[in-house]
Amino acid sequence: MSEDIRIHSWPCSYYQESSKQWIPGNLSLTPLSIQFRAGETGELLLHSRLSGISQIKKECSHFIFSSITVLERSTKHWFSSLHPNRNVVFNILEHFWREQLLPGQGSGKGRELTGMLEGSQKRLEDTAKVLHSQGEQFDRIMTGLHKIEGDMDVADRLLTELESPSWWPFSTKLWKTPPESKPRETPPTPDPKSREGILLRIPVIVTHGTDSNAKPGKLAVLSSGLEIRDGNSQLLQRFGSRDVDDIRVHTPYEISVRQRFLGKADNSFRLLAARMPEVIPILEVQFSQKIQFLEDALGFAGARRCPQVDSGTSVGQAASAFPGAVVNPRIPTGSGEGMDKEQEQRQKVSQEEAKELRKILQKLKGLALETEAELERQDEALESIGSSVDRATLTIERQNRRMRRLT
Known part of the structure; x- marks a missing residue:
């Protein structure tokens, strides 16, 4: 289940309004929500869905302690004493929150x-x-x-x-x-101009080497390697296919890329992104001998390689096979009276989405035929x-x- 995947967790303190006190614990991020559990008891004190959050800001509590606030409807949640620091936590939270908002309303399977x-x-x-x-x-x-x-x-x-x-x-x-x-002189061979094809470009959170600061950036998957840029589109690193020594998939949303050197420190980048599940299959093709799935990502690799989706599976069921697929929390599961209207509405949405899918597939088919002819x-x-x-x-x-x- 995508809800069970923990993308990141940070030690911090949470201000509990009912008791008027700061409670130490851990703030966790999943693909769909943020959670806070008390450190001593392990009690879940907060569970907020990213789709229900209207604002994430950096603020100061009592004008002294640097904090992050999360506005959920009319309730503001305060987090302070964040480790490793407030900027790292804010960048990651804001990245996943904004990516969650991109699909807009009706972002179902x-x-x-x-x-x-x-x-x-x-x-x-x-x-x-x-x-x-x-x-x-x-x-x-x-x-x-x-x-x-x-x-x-x-x-x-x-x-x-x-x-x-x-x-x-x-x-x-x-x-x-x-x-x-x-002797006849052989004409010099002209240098071919390489045309760099960008296969995919996504926003990421970048951590370089041992630096603990995670900053916004961009990852471009090229036909000849990888390109990492910062938030201002300035080039940080360009890896050719031969430059990459290994790629580790820590979770479906986080990877690390490393280039080894003799006599000096390795050149490594850790990349975290909400759209990383789109990138990993491409990396598997390009770097099949160099990519490694760690323990937390083995389930993701197995689910994609052996999808148990038969011909009778609905569009919604097929989408749920992808980690990070969004499930509509307003539609409860089960059967009973009062569910007919919700089921009809869900079926109506599925039919509209199926029509849109067919329209896109027809365009893809036409483009593919034109590309083949060209x-x-x-x-x-x-x-x-x-x-x-x-x-x-x-x-x-x-x-x-x-x-x-x-x-």
Whole structure:
């Protein structure tokens, strides 16, 4: 259950309004809520859903102690004496709270799947744009090669006239000088310009090395590695695929990336994000031999690799297989009188979401077909470009030899 996953826990003190006193304990964050348990008794004193929180702020209690306040409806909860410090706790809480608010109203299981498909559609659209731009470049290359071939034909005709001038009464062989025995120089290989494809970019909370300060940032998964930036989009670290020595999945929401060095400290980053479950499957493909699931993340890996979802599973049931899927707390489980209207409303929402899912899937299918056709066209263009380049290279070499004989 996603509600049972503890993303983070911090020692702190909670101000209990009923007793008018500060109670030491632990503040915990799960994908859907924040909880506070008393340190001595372990009693659950607070359980607030992230979707019900309207504000998270940094404040000072009695103008002395730095605190974090969480406003839930008309109730304000105070937390102080936060470890390791207030900024770290605030950054993580605010990150997950804002990510929880992004889906908006009606963010149920079907909504979760719709958001995932919309993200896939956006990435496929971006890929189609890149392919279209690449196809236009191929077309320009083909036009340039055709012009080069035309220029080579003109040069060949002029060389023929120089080799056999109209006033020379003898055979053309007498006019030609023996070829020079200089070694043929191989043209330098041009450096290919790498086109960095961004597979996915998400907001994260970044911790670098042994630094205890967790700060907002961004993680970009590239086709050639990983890129980590700070909150101002300044580059912190760029890992190539070979630079990454291991990736550890601590929880479905937290990973660490490490690059080892001999004779000096390792370069490591710890990344925490509400959308990390979207990134981990991509990392598994790119770094299959380097990724390791730790104890708290083994269940997540097994659930994704062996999903027990049959053909009769509803959209809502399928979404619940993903950690972090949001369950509507207003709809109670069970059966009985008075549930018919709620069940009808839930079924109505599911039908609307299913229509939206079908619409997105149709767009994805169309984009996939267009992408496939464009890729086939570009494959043919690449073969034609390769043949044209080979012909142009041979022609240039032949004409160079002929020109050397004329000098």
